[in-house]
Amino acid sequence: MSKSSPAKPTAKYQRVILKLSGEVLRGRSSDPIDADVLARICGDVKAVHALGVQVCIIIGGGNIFRGLAGAQQRGVDRTTGDYMGMLATVINSLALMDCLEKLGVTTRVQSAIPMERIAEPFILRRAVRHLDKGRVVIFAAGTGNPYFSTDTAAALRASELHADIILKATKVDGVYNKDPKKHADAVRYEDLTFADALRQRLSVMDATAFSLCMENNVPILVFDLNSAGSIRRAVLGEKVGTLVKN
Numbered sequence: 001m002s003k004s005s006p007a008k009p010t011a012k013y014q015r016v017i018l019k020l021s022g023e024v025l026r027g028r029s030s031d032p033i034d035a036d037v038l039a040r041i042c043g044d045v046k047a048v049h050a051l052g053v054q055v056c057i058i059i060g061g062g063n064i065f066r067g068l069a070g071a072q073q074r075g076v077d078r079t080t081g082d083y084m085g086m087l088a089t090v091i092n093s094l095a096l097m098d099c100l101e102k103l104g105v106t107t108r109v110q111s112a113i114p115m116e117r118i119a120e121p122f123i124l125r126r127a128v129r130h131l132d133k134g135r136v137v138i139f140a141a142g143t144g145n146p147y148f149s150t151d152t153a154a155a156l157r158a159s160e161l162h163a164d165i166i167l168k169a170t171k172v173d174g175v176y177n178k179d180p181k182k183h184a185d186a187v188r189y190e191d192l193t194f195a196d197a198l199r200q201r202l203s204v205m206d207a208t209a210f211s212l213c214m215e216n217n218v219p220i221l222v223f224d225l226n227s228a229g230s231i232r233r234a235v236l237g238e239k240v241g242t243l244v245k246n
Helices: 035-049 067-073 078-102 124-132 150-161 194-199 207-215 230-235
Strands: 015-020 054-059 107-111 136-140 165-170 191-193 220-224 242-245
Touching (some): 015 150, 035 054, 035 078, 054 124, 054 150, 078 107, 124 150, 150 165, 191 194
Parallel strands (some): 107 136, 191 242
Antiparallel strands (some): 220 242
16 A cells, blocks of 8 residues: 655645845855755745745845945946846846756746846746746845835736735844844834834834835745745744834
């Protein structure tokens, strides 16, 4: 009598936006993109994709160039700096695509700034078609406009695609009532409403992104990317990080 294979876990969310900080790719390396970190993140994405979840990714460009910091610290015009930052996100997106494809995960990059040689233009219906065909879609170049962050891009794409949730993978394990690096008595929240986060002025996303999520009822899960298997556990609905919702 043959043994039956164990049942595949059921994901709580069917379509997700995974928001990554560009800085996470640097790891402890002096290089902008650490190969080991990149491989680990892509391995985690593959594990989530294997559950049948539709995965979209938006990654920042802070490991290469951050527009606001460039304007403040390097004398670069803010608009120019923001476009430089958008191009940095394209580099990171291509790195993610290359790594995922080598792992056997079919991936498409769509850019908010036209660059037909290396990425598709962002077209909503085409993005949905890719997801329906089981492909991972990476949205590059933010919203394509200066003065808007990749957090805002994540909130915008999540609203357009009717995503179930934004998975905001960071270096901290959730949202605290105050900075845990400065205050030993800082308390981490497991759940928060948008109203509570606003009232307490908690830093979840920038104001524009947060407002978009609140208006369009898109929950945000803030969790630690460096915790092993955290993306998969988040998608399965396990207690990870802080969930912010209406």
